[in-house]
Amino acid sequence: MKEILRTHIEKRLGPEPEGLETVLNSVREIKVGRNEFLLKEGEVCKYVYYIAKGCLQVFVYDQSLNETTRDIVVEDNWCSELISFSKAEPALENIRAVENSQLFAIDRNNFELLMSSVPQFDIVYKQILEMSYANSVHRINTFVALSALERIKWLIEYRPSLMSRLPSKLIASYLGISQETFSRLRAKV
Amino acid sequence: MKEILRTHIEKRLGPEPEGLETVLNSVREIKVGRNEFLLKEGEVCKYVYYIAKGCLQVFVYDQSLNETTRDIVVEDNWCSELISFSKAEPALENIRAVENSQLFAIDRNNFELLMSSVPQFDIVYKQILEMSYANSVHRINTFVALSALERIKWLIEYRPSLMSRLPSKLIASYLGISQETFSRLRAKV
DNA sequence: CATGATTATTGACAATTGTCAACGTTTTCA
DNA sequence: TGAAAACGTTGACAATTGTCAATAATCATG
Numbered sequence: 001m002k003e004i005l006r007t008h009i010e011k012r013l014g015p016e017p018e019g020l021e022t023v024l025n026s027v028r029e030i031k032v033g034r035n036e037f038l039l040k041e042g043e044v045c046k047y048v049y050y051i052a053k054g055c056l057q058v059f060v061y062d063q064s065l066n067e068t069t070r071d072i073v074v075e076d077n078w079c080s081e082l083i084s085f086s087k088a089e090p091a092l093e094n095i096r097a098v099e100n101s102q103l104f105a106i107d108r109n110n111f112e113l114l115m116s117s118v119p120q121f122d123i124v125y126k127q128i129l130e131m132s133y134a135n136s137v138h139r140i141n142t143f144v145a146l147s148a149l150e151r152i153k154w155l156i157e158y159r160p161s162l163m164s165r166l167p168s169k170l171i172a173s174y175l176g177i178s179q180e181t182f183s184r185l186r187a188k189v
Numbered sequence: 190m191k192e193i194l195r196t197h198i199e200k201r202l203g204p205e206p207e208g209l210e211t212v213l214n215s216v217r218e219i220k221v222g223r224n225e226f227l228l229k230e231g232e233v234c235k236y237v238y239y240i241a242k243g244c245l246q247v248f249v250y251d252q253s254l255n256e257t258t259r260d261i262v263v264e265d266n267w268c269s270e271l272i273s274f275s276k277a278e279p280a281l282e283n284i285r286a287v288e289n290s291q292l293f294a295i296d297r298n299n300f301e302l303l304m305s306s307v308p309q310f311d312i313v314y315k316q317i318l319e320m321s322y323a324n325s326v327h328r329i330n331t332f333v334a335l336s337a338l339e340r341i342k343w344l345i346e347y348r349p350s351l352m353s354r355l356p357s358k359l360i361a362s363y364l365g366i367s368q369e370t371f372s373r374l375r376a377k378v
Numbered sequence: 379c380a381t382g383a384t385t386a387t388t389g390a391c392a393a394t395t396g397t398c399a400a401c402g403t404t405t406t407c408a
Numbered sequence: 409t410g411a412a413a414a415c416g417t418t419g420a421c422a423a424t425t426g427t428c429a430a431t432a433a434t435c436a437t438g
Contacts, residue, residue, distance in 0.1 A: 336396095
C-alpha cells in the first residue's frame with residue numbers, strides 16, 4: 001500500500017532519494033469513511049495527510065453555519081491545515097473526507113525529524129507549501145471577480161473531474177454560489 | 190535609511206541576529222513613483238521588496254483589461270511575486286506602486302546567498318511565505334461567499350487604514366465589486 | 379491658476395443571484 | 409425492504425449588483 005506514496009515521492013525527487021525509507025517508516029496508514037472529520041476548527045492540526053485514495057474537503061463555517069469550501073483535494077495530493085500544523089496553533093479550518101479515503105499521515109514530531117534528518121524532505125515541504133500558496137493565489141486572482149456562470153466554467157476548465165465526482169451541494173460551496181444557482185446554470189454552460 | 194529594515198528584522202529575530210549586516214549589505218535601496226511598475230506579468234520577478242514607505246498593488250488583468258487586485262501591501266511588509274521569484278518562471282501578476290514609495294530590493298542571487306550563509310535568513314523567508322499563504326487562505330475563506338456590502342465591512346474590519354488611504358477604484362478592484370456599487374454601499378455601512 | 383484628464387457619484391434600468399417553498403429523487407440505515 | 413432523511417430541481421419573487429450614461433469633483437501638469 002505504501003507503494004503509492006513511494007511512487008509519489010520518487011516522481012518528485014527522482015528514483016530512490018536518500019532517506020526515502022525513513023520517510024516511509026514515519027507515516028501511518030489510516031482509513032476514513034465518508035463524512036468523517038480529520039480536523040475541526042479550534043483543534044491543533046496534528047498531521048499532514050497524503051491522499052492515496054479518496055477526496056478531502058477543507059472548509060469553514062460562516063455565522064449561519066453555511067460551509068465555504070476553500071479547497072477540494074483528491075488522491076495523489078497532500079492535504080493539511082499548514083498554518084495550524086506548522087505553528088501548532090488552533091486551526092481555522094475543518095477537514096472532512098467526502099469519500100471513503102485511504103491516507104498516509106505524518107505527525108509533527110516525525111515531520112520535524114524528517115526535516116532535519118532527511119535533506120530532501122524539506123524540499124518536499126517547500127514544494128507543498130509553495131504549491132498550496134500558488135493554488136490560493138490562482139484562486140483569488142481568477143475567482144474573486146467572477147460571476148456564477150464564469151465560476152462554473154472555471155471549474156470545468158481547472159477542475160473538470162470534480163463536476164461528475166462530487167455532490168453539487170459541495171461544488172456550490174466551493175464556488176461560493178447557492179445550490180439553486182448552480183443547478184440552474186450548469187445546464188446553460 | 191536602512192535603519193528601518195534593521196528594525197524590522199530585529200523585531201522578527203531578536204536584537205542583532207547573526208548575519209544581519211550581511212543582509213543589510215545585500216539590499217539595494219530604490220525609490221519608485223506613483224503608478225510605476227515593479228513587475229509586469231510575463232517577466233520573471235527578480236526581486237523581493239521590503240517596503241520602507243509607500244504602498245504596492247499586486248494584480249492581474251482579465252480579458253477586458255479590468256484589474257483584479259489580489260493584494261495591497263503597505264510599509265513595513267514584504268512584497269513580491271514569490272512563485273515567479275523562487276522558480277524563476279514568468280510572473281502571472283503585476284506589481285505597481287500606488288504611492289511614491291521607498292523600497293529595499295533583494296535579488297535572487299543575494300537571496301540564495303543569504304539563505305545558505307545566514308542561518309536566520311531562511312526563517313525570514315519561511316515567515317514571508319507562510320504569512321503570504323495564510324493571508325491568501327484567509328482571503329478565500331472569508332471572501333468568496335460574501336456579498337458586496339459584507340466585503341466592504343470585511344475591509345473595514347481587516348484593513349481599516351486602506352479605506353481612507355486609497356482611491357476607491359483600487360479598493361473596488363480589491364473587493365471584486367464595481368466602483369459604482371462600492372460608492373453606493375460605503376454610505377450604508 | 380487654468381484646463382484637460384481622471385476619478386467619484388448618482389440615476390435608470392436590466393441582468394444576475396439568493397431565498398423560500400414545493401416536489402420528486404436518491405441515499406441511508408435500522 | 410421501507411421509512412425517514414438528505415439532496416436536486418424548478419418556480420416565483422425580491423434583493424443585489426452590474427452596466428451605461430450624465431454630471432460633479434478632484435487631480436495632474438504646464
